[in-house]
Amino acid sequence: xxxxxxxxxxxxxxxxxxxxxxxxxxxxxxxxxxxxxxxxxxxxxxxxxxxxxxxxxxxxxxxxxxxxxxxxxxxxxxxxxxxxxxxxxxxxxxxxxxxxxxxxxxxxxxxxxxxxxxxxxxxxxxxxxxxxxxxxxxxxxxxxxxxxxxxxxxxxxxxxxxxxxxxxxxxxxxxxxxxxxxxxxxxxxxxxxxxxxxxxxxxxxxxxxxxxxxxxxxxxxxxxxxxxxxxxxxxxxxxxxxxxxxxxxxxxxxxxxxxxxxxxxxxxxxxxxxxxxxxxxxxxxxxxxxxxxxxxxxxxxxxxxxxxxxxxxxxxxxxxxxxxxxxxxxxxxxxxxxxxxxxxxxxxxxxxxxxxxxxxxxxxxxxxxxxxxxxxxxxxxxxxxxxxxxxxxxxxxxxxxxxxxxxxxxxxxxxxxxxxxxxxxxxxxxxxxxxxxxxxxxxxxxxxxxxxxxxxxxxxxxxxxxxxxxxxxxxxxxxxxxxxxxxxxxxxxxxxxxxxxxxxxxxxxxxxxxxxxxxxxxxxxxxxxxxxxxxxxxxxxxxxxxxxxxxxxxxxxxxxxxxxxxxxxxxxxxxxxxxxxxxxxxxxxxxxxxxxxxxxxxxxxxxxxxxxxxxxxxxxxxxxxxxxxxxxxxxxxxxxxxxxxxxxxxxxxxxxxxxxxxxxxxxxxxxxxxxxx
Ligand code: FAD
Ligand code: NAP
Ligand code: SF4
Numbered sequence: 001x002x003x004x005x006x007x008x009x010x011x012x013x014x015x016x017x018x019x020x021x022x023x024x025x026x027x028x029x030x031x032x033x034x035x036x037x038x039x040x041x042x043x044x045x046x047x048x049x050x051x052x053x054x055x056x057x058x059x060x061x062x063x064x065x066x067x068x069x070x071x072x073x074x075x076x077x078x079x080x081x082x083x084x085x086x087x088x089x090x091x092x093x094x095x096x097x098x099x100x101x102x103x104x105x106x107x108x109x110x111x112x113x114x115x116x117x118x119x120x121x122x123x124x125x126x127x128x129x130x131x132x133x134x135x136x137x138x139x140x141x142x143x144x145x146x147x148x149x150x151x152x153x154x155x156x157x158x159x160x161x162x163x164x165x166x167x168x169x170x171x172x173x174x175x176x177x178x179x180x181x182x183x184x185x186x187x188x189x190x191x192x193x194x195x196x197x198x199x200x201x202x203x204x205x206x207x208x209x210x211x212x213x214x215x216x217x218x219x220x221x222x223x224x225x226x227x228x229x230x231x232x233x234x235x236x237x238x239x240x241x242x243x244x245x246x247x248x249x250x251x252x253x254x255x256x257x258x259x260x261x262x263x264x265x266x267x268x269x270x271x272x273x274x275x276x277x278x279x280x281x282x283x284x285x286x287x288x289x290x291x292x293x294x295x296x297x298x299x300x301x302x303x304x305x306x307x308x309x310x311x312x313x314x315x316x317x318x319x320x321x322x323x324x325x326x327x328x329x330x331x332x333x334x335x336x337x338x339x340x341x342x343x344x345x346x347x348x349x350x351x352x353x354x355x356x357x358x359x360x361x362x363x364x365x366x367x368x369x370x371x372x373x374x375x376x377x378x379x380x381x382x383x384x385x386x387x388x389x390x391x392x393x394x395x396x397x398x399x400x401x402x403x404x405x406x407x408x409x410x411x412x413x414x415x416x417x418x419x420x421x422x423x424x425x426x427x428x429x430x431x432x433x434x435x436x437x438x439x440x441x442x443x444x445x446x447x448x449x450x451x452x453x454x455x456x457x458x459x460x461x462x463x464x465x466x467x468x469x470x471x472x473x474x475x476x477x478x479x480x481x482x483x484x485x486x487x488x489x490x491x492x493x494x495x496x497x498x499x500x501x502x503x504x505x506x507x508x509x510x511x512x513x514x515x516x517x518x519x520x521x522x523x524x525x526x527x528x529x530x531x532x533x534x535x536x537x538x539x540x541x542x543x544x545x546x547x548x549x550x551x552x553x554x555x556x557x558x559x560x561x562x563x564x565x566x567x568x569x570x571x572x573x574x575x576x577x578x579x580x581x582x583x584x585x586x587x588x589x590x591x592x593x594x595x596x597x598x599x600x601x602x603x604x605x606x607x608x609x610x611x612x613x614x615x616x617x618x619x620x621x622x623x624x625x626x627x628x629x630x631x632x633x634x635x636x637x638x639x640x641x642x643x644x645x646x647x648x649x650x651x652x653x654x655x656x657x658x659x660x661x662x663x664x665x666x667x668x669x670x671x672x673x674x675x676x677x
Pocket of ligand 2: 345474476477506507508509510511512514566567568569577578629630631632659662663
């Protein structure tokens with residue numbers, strides 16, 4: 001028996017799951033990355049998964065693969081023998097990377113969320129977020145679906161998977177049988193819960209038979225679906241017991257249907273907020289349980305296991321952010337982990353926009369075959385100006401490749417605008433990215449010069465200069481813009497100027513919304529306190545009413561300020577926020593009483609307040625403070641000066657382009673440049 005790991009004795013202990021033993025408790029959870037449908041996608045997936053397998057993860061669940069066309073409509077599926085060979089690329093690569101790592105195929109029948117007009121469901125009930133009205137399945141149609149699940153499992157076995165995970169949650173086919181509002185049937189598949197759960201149980205029975213007794217069978221259950229009139233606790237337990245009786249080895253808990261109005265993985269969700277539900281179910285079912293959601297660092301995983309909230313910890317997005325997360329934890333190098341900040345910007349937002357998934361903090365994710373940071377044959381002396389995300393990402397990547405990098409930063413610390421972002425309640429995770437960069441600077445020997453504003457003269461003598469000087473806030477030319485009641489967003493966020501009781505926020509982009517969050521917020525940040533989070537989103541973890549939310553009113557704490565967020569465009573405010581997170585920001589602000597006004601012409605600011613035309617009508621906002629969040633302009637001067645002197649220079653991040661600038665683009669651009677410099 002090997003000695004227990006000194007820091008993470010539970011995370012790094014093996015687990016007997018009946019059919020096999022897992023080498024540790026770290027699971028890479030399922031994520032549909034888009035590689036499933038990409039050209040040469042399976043070869044790319046093989047590289048993607050093998051890199052995680054090589055670096056310590058105990059088990060991997062693939063992205064969801066439909067068992068037939070109508071179960072997805074996206075292209076990928078596993079229903080024909082000729083589709084087995086491409087899956088073999090994945091299983092062979094993972095097992096070659098480490099024969100002890102298990103990989104299971106997730107069978108995902110998306111039901112009413114399939115991207116095809118041929119989508120099916122127990123009843124013709126359209127999902128709020130689905131594209132099509134589903135066809136209600138006939139009894140024969142149900143039998144076809146069941147056969148297709150079993151067939152997919154048999155093919156998965158043939159393809160070399162160690163098992164399968166059936167997803168029975170999130171608003172996909174199986175879960176729509178379970179819930180009353182989506183199952184209006186009156187035959188043996190509808191009505192009382194014993195009928196509504198029949199499909200789930202039958203899927204498990206058929207899949208177990210097709211898979212054989214020696215393979216892993218995981219079922220992902222809706223442990224708290226966050227739906228008004230969703231599943232009751234008793235129904236969850238009844239279903240759990242029934243599927244275990246049919247041969248499920250491991251139950252994985254899932255929280256929330258995609259259409260539910262509760263955030264479960266966004267950055268404002270506290271770490272491990274939902275694992276308590278797994279802990280309760282674990283006591284009832286007596287099989288190994290997987291828990292998940294916002295577990296992004298090894299100590300969080302260890303604490304979850306120590307509380308008895310699960311036997312296996314699923315980390316999905318954290319494995320995008322850092323393929324070596326598990327290895328670094330094992331080796332005591334936690335401070336080198338590139339932590340998932342739960343922004344969803346390059347992962348889930350991409351999925352829902354039909355784009356290939358990657359990661360804001362790690363642009364190599366899902367690009368393992370084409371973006372690699374290989375040692376350089378030609379080490380250069382490189383100056384990087386600006387230690388924001390772009391300059392930092394460039395510096396550590398170039399230094400890791402063997403270049404001699406000097407990084408100049410005008411401020412007293414690194415981080416650039418991330419030092420503002422991390423002050424916003426709900427964005428505390430941005431601290432982790434700064435911590436990661438700080439550690440990597442030391443590790444790769446970047447020569448960091450803080451409090452050093454440089455100009456072109458100071459940069460002679462370097463082989464190359466990378467300009468990452470970021471942005472300057474835009475100051476609109478409005479009469480009264482220099483009035484004492486006008487405050488720039490940087491001063492507002494850093495608390496350098498007082499903010500009054502009545503506030504107008506000029507500009508409703510990402511920063512305008514963040515500033516509205518900051519000035520309307522009261523009490524403790526929900527991201528740091530599970531009880532506050534539960535109150536804000538109307539979740540009753542303790543009593544678990546139907547769905548965890550039925551009859552529970554959200555209760556928000558506010559700063560007591562009267563806040564108006566405004567923009568010139570007349571469309572709805574916040575339209576350009578992240579696809580999967582924008583609604584949470586809009587809803588939170590609405591609940592706090594923040595007013596949102598579009599179609600505004602700013603006329604002047606004076607002692608009375610902000611004078612405007614709203615949709616052509618004069619309107620005075622009698623406010624004490626006007627916070628300007630009117631976008632930015634690029635700081636290109638240094639780059640232009642260097643060019644004028646004929647020096648070799650490149651420009652990245654906000655300095656390259658401020659319009660629609662975001663950190664995803666800044667880091668991606670910087671890493672891609674550092675890979676070839
Ligand atoms: P910056 O972060 O602006 O860094 C530039 C650095 O260069 C600064 O540290 C500056 O001091 C230094 N510098 C400038 N000139 C010189 C010089 N001559 N010599 C030495 N040093 C110099 N983006 C997202 O994608 N998601 C978010 O959720 C998000 N939230 C945000 C919230 C807030 C409140 C703010 C303000 C921004 C947010 N952003 C977000 C935007 C994100 O922070 C920027 O996209 C990112 O910081 C741009 O990185 P950068 O390195 O190009 O520039
Ligand atoms: P932004 O998204 O470009 O928004 C700027 C706002 O200012 C808009 O509402 C714009 O709308 C208004 N504006 C532009 N020019 C103006 C002018 N001359 N006078 C008055 N108003 C003007 O920029 P940002 O909010 O400053 O954010 C910068 C970048 O950081 C964003 O692009 C975003 O990607 C990133 N960020 C992201 C997040 C996130 O959660 N993902 C959060 C914060 C920041 P009108 O022109 O209609 O008035
Ligand atoms: Fe995490 Fe954001 Fe990367 Fe997605 S894009 S994996 S949420 S850091």
